[in-house]
Amino acid sequence: MSGVLENLRVVDPALSELALGYHMPGGVADVIFPRQTVNKEAGVIPIFGKEEFKVYNTERAVRGDSNVIVPEARTTTTYALKEYDAVYPIDYREIQEDIFNREQHGVRVAQKIIELERERAAATLAFTYTNFPSGSYATPSTKWNAASGSTPISDIDTGIEAIRSKTGVRPNVAVLGPEAWNTIKRHDDIVGLLKYNNNFPGRVTRQAFAEVFELDQVVVGEAITANTAGTFSNLWADHMLLAYIDPNAGIYEPKFGHTLTKAGNPVVDKYDTNGGKIHNVRSTDLFEVKMTLSVAGYLIYTVNT
Numbered sequence: 318m319s320g321v322l323e324n325l326r327v328v329d330p331a332l333s334e335l336a337l338g339y340h341m342p343g344g345v346a347d348v349i350f351p352r353q354t355v356n357k358e359a360g361v362i363p364i365f366g367k368e369e370f371k372v373y374n375t376e377r378a379v380r381g382d383s384n385v386i387v388p389e390a391r392t393t394t395t396y397a398l399k400e401y402d403a404v405y406p407i408d409y410r411e412i413q414e415d416i417f418n419r420e421q422h423g424v425r426v427a428q429k430i431i432e433l434e435r436e437r438a439a440a441t442l443a444f445t446y447t448n449f450p451s452g453s454y455a456t457p458s459t460k461w462n463a464a465s466g467s468t469p470i471s472d473i474d475t476g477i478e479a480i481r482s483k484t485g486v487r488p489n490v491a492v493l494g495p496e497a498w499n500t501i502k503r504h505d506d507i508v509g510l511l512k513y514n515n516n517f518p519g520r521v522t523r524q525a526f527a528e529v530f531e532l533d534q535v536v537v538g539e540a541i542t543a544n545t546a547g548t549f550s551n552l553w554a555d556h557m558l559l560a561y562i563d564p565n566a567g568i569y570e571p572k573f574g575h576t577l578t579k580a581g582n583p584v585v586d587k588y589d590t591n592g593g594k595i596h597n598v599r600s601t602d603l604f605e606v607k608m609t610l611s612v613a614g615y616l617i618y619t620v621n622t
């Protein structure tokens with residue numbers, strides 16, 4: 318019977334395109350772990366060293382030998398993609414009676430469930446300080462929501478310099494949990510710093526915050542999740558991450574991380590069950606959220622009391 322069902326499953330290119338273009342509201346996984354396609358479900362990817370930052374004597378005398386660089390041995394890390402799928406069942410009577418496109422709705426629901434899983438993986442990886450080496454994380458000595466004495470500006474500057482000193486580039490992205498953002502955008506030191514900016518709109522916006530710290534983008538992870546009792550909670554905790562991310566960089570170029578995705582995914586297929594009375598729309602994705610250069614990130618964790 319299963320073989321018969323396999324023959325009846327049909328990949329839908331239009332619905333697959335819809336799944337590929339889906340972006341979860343409040344999700345930021347695409348920002349810090351942009352998708353990078355791979356052709357195999359498992360393999361190795363490079364980890365980058367410091368050879369391009371070393372100083373060499375490149376001056377050559379007349380008739381002298383060329384200055385040969387001694388390449389560093391390139392290290393690698395393994396990856397193994399996992400399959401995620403979700404099926405949205407539609408009764409044939411619902412298809413007949415509903416004025417909306419039930420298939421498209423089913424794809425959105427199924428893809429949101431998968432994307433929530435990816436968002437959770439991204440939040441766990443990026444917001445766990447033990448995933449970072451020494452010198453790439455800190456908690457404020459005085460919490461940012463304290464009545465006095467906190468120093469968020471210097472805390473952030475310390476993080477920026479930590480990344481620059483270890484990678485040669487400044488971070489260009491900041492990711493904050495909702496609680497951290499609510500505190501920082503009202504902090505007197507941040508408001509005081511921004512009010513001297515001619516473009517300051519009178520309140521701390523993400524764009525204004527990005528400009529003053531010379532970042533390309535500031536995002537807030539606003540995705541929420543519900544437990545089995547139906548209680549909602551923030552997926553992104555009370556932390557702030559600074560990171561260097563080039564969304565256009567390929568797998569062989571250094572950046573904080575990727576979502577390694579099997580080429581051709583996500584994909585949507587359709588099949589019928591229960592004698593044709595249930596029409597199933599299924600979204601499938603194969604990926605792994607992977608931190609590939611931890612020193613290109615700096616985590617300021619538990620910023621509030």
